[in-house]
Amino acid sequence: MTTTSSGQAHAGAPRSADHRLSMDELAAVIARDIPAGAFVNLGIGQPTKIADHLPADSGVVLHTENGMLNMGPKAEGDAVDPDLTNAGKVPVTELPGAAYFHHADSFAMMRGGHLDVCVLGAYQVAVNGDLANWHTGKPDAIPAVGGAMDLAIGAKDVYVMMTLFTRSGEPKLVPRCTYPLTGVGCVSRVYTDCGVFDVGPDGVRIRQTFGIGAHELAERLGISGDSPGRM
Amino acid sequence: MSRAEIVESADAAVAGIEDGSTVLVGGFGLAGMPFDLIEALIRQGAKDLTIVSNNAGNGDVGLAALLAAGRVRKVLCSFPRQADSWVFDGLYREGKIELEVVPQGNLAERMRAAGAGIGAFYCPTAVGTPLAEGKEVREIDGRTYLLEYPIKGDYALIGAHVADAMGNLVYRKTARNFGPVMATAATTTIVQVDEVVEPGKLDPEAIVTPSIYVDRVVPVKTRHYTVQGAR
Numbered sequence: 001m002t003t004t005s006s007g008q009a010h011a012g013a014p015r016s017a018d019h020r021l022s023m024d025e026l027a028a029v030i031a032r033d034i035p036a037g038a039f040v041n042l043g044i045g046q047p048t049k050i051a052d053h054l055p056a057d058s059g060v061v062l063h064t065e066n067g068m069l070n071m072g073p074k075a076e077g078d079a080v081d082p083d084l085t086n087a088g089k090v091p092v093t094e095l096p097g098a099a100y101f102h103h104a105d106s107f108a109m110m111r112g113g114h115l116d117v118c119v120l121g122a123y124q125v126a127v128n129g130d131l132a133n134w135h136t137g138k139p140d141a142i143p144a145v146g147g148a149m150d151l152a153i154g155a156k157d158v159y160v161m162m163t164l165f166t167r168s169g170e171p172k173l174v175p176r177c178t179y180p181l182t183g184v185g186c187v188s189r190v191y192t193d194c195g196v197f198d199v200g201p202d203g204v205r206i207r208q209t210f211g212i213g214a215h216e217l218a219e220r221l222g223i224s225g226d227s228p229g230r231m
Numbered sequence: 232m233s234r235a236e237i238v239e240s241a242d243a244a245v246a247g248i249e250d251g252s253t254v255l256v257g258g259f260g261l262a263g264m265p266f267d268l269i270e271a272l273i274r275q276g277a278k279d280l281t282i283v284s285n286n287a288g289n290g291d292v293g294l295a296a297l298l299a300a301g302r303v304r305k306v307l308c309s310f311p312r313q314a315d316s317w318v319f320d321g322l323y324r325e326g327k328i329e330l331e332v333v334p335q336g337n338l339a340e341r342m343r344a345a346g347a348g349i350g351a352f353y354c355p356t357a358v359g360t361p362l363a364e365g366k367e368v369r370e371i372d373g374r375t376y377l378l379e380y381p382i383k384g385d386y387a388l389i390g391a392h393v394a395d396a397m398g399n400l401v402y403r404k405t406a407r408n409f410g411p412v413m414a415t416a417a418t419t420t421i422v423q424v425d426e427v428v429e430p431g432k433l434d435p436e437a438i439v440t441p442s443i444y445v446d447r448v449v450p451v452k453t454r455h456y457t458v459q460g461a462r
Contacts, residue, residue: 064405065335065336066259066262066405066408067259067405067407067408068404068405081404082261082262082406083262083263083403083404083405083406084262084404084405084406085259085260085262085405089259089260089261089262094404100402100404100405100407101407102339102407102408102409102410102411102412102439103259103285103335103336103338103339103408103409103412104339104340104342104343104411104412106336106339107335107336107339107340108340110336111336111354111355111356130359135361140324142311142312142319142320142323142324142330143311143312143330143332144309144310144311144312144313144332145309145310145332145333145334145335145362146309146310146334146335147309147334147335147336148334149334149336149356149357149360149362150334150335150336150337150356153355153356153358154336154356180360180361181359181360181361182360183358183359183360184358184359184360
């Protein structure tokens with residue numbers, strides 16, 4: 001399956017694809033951007049798919065916050081062990097060189113800046129890198145944060161993987177989050193089905209587009225044409 | 232008595248837990264959950280309990296059964312809402328149980344602090360989010376932190392893999408999770424293990440929880456949990 005780039009653009013230049021990406025294709029795009037040998041935490045849900053696209057020789061070591069480094073793929077059949085699960089409580093396997101540790105150590109690895117990359121899902125990301133991914137804010141919702149707030153401020157680079165628009169067509173990359181925040185200014189890059197964006201103190205910049213022109217995408221998001229970094 | 236006691240039954244292990252106690256309960260989902268101790272606690276009858284655990288029960292067993300029996304006043308946890316947390320969800324919506332949502336890393340570190348004699352600590356997790364409300368904020372070396380207080384237990388109920396007769400513990404894979412931290416943070420630490428062996432049979436280099444943290448150990452013959460796809 002080929003995915004995104006229409007050519008060998010030089011680093012940092014916007015690249016494009018002729019169609020909106022599936023979540024699997026997007027996972028492949030993210031997998032290619034993860035540096036070889038990195039220590040990486042993949043959030044529950046869609047980001048888990050990224051593991052399937054990491055090259056076998058990437059040397060990437062997956063961290064799961066329930067206490068393991070060098071986590072292997074999902075366990076099947078006889079390999080299922082109730083004592084070995086990922087953060088989503090799905091049975092997984094261990095790779096040679098795996099290590100187990102307790103929860104305080106596991107979160108010290110994040111908070112202490114030892115983890116290179118974390119990829120999370122999101123309800124909303126703001127152009128300044130604010131993240132909202134734990135609570136819809138609905139009055140009857142039972143709040144549940146898990147490790148999201150620790151991860152958001154923990155890894156050296158926090159990427160978000162999400163669809164760019166809600167089912168009703170509202171952008172999820174926004175000037176300012178309206179959902180309750182998970183972390184402030186913590187996200188550096190946003191991977192979506194329609195494009196890839198850098199976000200942060202200087203605002204938003206389009207890196208790649210998928211199935212839509214950069215100009216049209218900027219318009220749909222309300223990014224000003226004069227200064228594409230601002231919304 | 233400071234030396235660990237090996238007891239014959241889970242009922243003997245939980246004897247004396249008083250009404251109103253704060254009980255730390257190990258496990259991440261089902262992995263490491265001390266089911267036999269929880270079932271014994273239900274039979275024992277202590278009520279008005281505050282439970283500290285990552286989740287708020289799964290299905291109708293373990294913590295969920297303790298909640299359903301009306302023994303729990305308050306839950307401190309990171310992730311109460313799960314696909315199968317209907318017991319907690321019902322009690323919460325009826326206003327029959329208090330909830331304090333704590334980010335997972337803070338839950339672990341606050342117990343670590345309690346076990347290590349730390350009075351409080353500054354932590355970057357949750358800065359700028361709704362969970363920062365009411366917490367002291369401080370800037371140190373250009374970064375913003377929140378003041379977090381220890382969580383100390385009257386009792387810890389944890390699951391480990393093997394104990395020696397001294398009370399030294401080793402765990403199995405990701406079932407380790409909160410066990411080692413909770414063992415340090417409670418006045419009385421009660422452990423269920425798969426097996427108790429003679430002192431000297433465990434490699435001293437591989438001990439995860441040294442016996443000084445352990446008060447009562449009960450060997451249980453059976454595992455009471457499985458995961459989807461297991462067996």
